[in-house]
Amino acid sequence: PTAPGSRATTLSARFLGVMPAYSAADDALTTKLVTFYERRGDSAAPSHQATVLLFDPRCGSLRAVLDGSVITAKRTAAVSAIATKLLMPRSAEVLCILGAGVQARSHYEIFMELFPFTEVRGTRRSLLGADRAAVRGLTSRLPKEKLPHACHTTVKRTQPQRKQNGWPSFGRESRGPICAFPRRSGCGIAASSAR
Ligand SMILES: NC(=O)C1=CN([C@@H]2O[C@H](COP(=O)(O)OP(=O)(O)OC[C@H]3O[C@@H](n4cnc5c(N)ncnc54)[C@H](OP(=O)(O)O)[C@@H]3O)[C@@H](O)[C@H]2O)C=CC1
Numbered sequence: 626p627t628a629p630g631s632r633a634t635t636l637s638a639r640f641l642g643v644m645p646a647y648s649a650a651d652d653a654l655t656t657k658l659v660t661f662y663e664r665r666g667d668s669a670a671p672s673h674q675a676t677v678l679l680f681d682p683r684c685g686s687l688r689a690v691l692d693g694s695v696i697t698a699k700r701t702a703a704v705s706a707i708a709t710k711l712l713m714p715r716s717a718e719v720l721c722i723l724g725a726g727v728q729a730r731s732h733y734e735i736f737m738e739l740f741p742f743t744e745v746r747g748t749r750r751s752l753l754g755a756d757r758a759a760v761r762g763l764t765s766r767l768p769k770e771k772l773p774h775a776c777h778t779t780v781k782r783t784q785p786q787r788k789q790n791g792w793p794s795f796g797r798e799s800r801g802p803i804c805a806f807p808r809r810s811g812c813g814i815a816a817s818s819a820r
Pocket residue numbers: 627661664671672673697701724725726727728729749750751752756778779780781800801802818819820
């Protein structure tokens with residue numbers, strides 16, 4: 626969880642995160658509750674499930690209960706996009722998205738809207754299971770010759786290491802959305818999740 630005051634309760638690779646926030650500018654008192662569970666192949670439920678509660682700051686009464694899935698997907702990708710805007714080399718042409726789940730899709734959508742990539746590459750652990758639709762979403766807007774290449778990389782985050790062909794490799798301990806921007810002369814990591 627990334628908001629100040631956030632807490633997470635752990636049940637062995639299963640987490641409940643509480644992300645309270647108050648915005649004086651918006652006069653908004655809110656919290657997001659998010660569970661994130663390690664998913665095995667037999668689970669159809671999303672790995673991250675979120676609900677947002679909105680309170681009246683004057684009296685503390687609950688005013689609204691909102692689904693938190695879309696905001697989780699879009700906010701995280703938006704933060705990556707801001708970091709990318711600041712850090713990405715001007716010459717970057719190729720976007721590589723590691724993983725092919727919810728965050729991969731939301732990152733793809735905003736990155737293709739904001740940046741002039743000429744090629745997108747993606748990777749996922751397997752092409753079977755509930756995330757197949759996300760891969761279609763990732764590739765459906767690209768001409769056939771630009772479909773993401775398969776490459777063997779994990780979505781978990783650690784220090785990237787140079788790999789053959791100039792592509793980064795991520796070790797077992799890394800987590801979260803990561804966007805890498807390889808250039809002909811090398812690789813740069815432009816954005817990653819705050820986790
Ligand atoms: N900082 C923030 O604000 C946020 C961070 N996150 C983090 O972003 C990451 C992605 O979230 P989300 O897209 O919702 O998750 P999803 O479950 O939708 O997708 C996860 C992807 O990671 C792949 N994956 C999982 N475990 C491994 C592994 N051991 N080796 C290789 N690939 C693996 C999955 O592969 P496969 O399809 O083959 O199963 C899948 O493509 C998570 O770490 C999450 O906690 C998420 C939301 C907010």
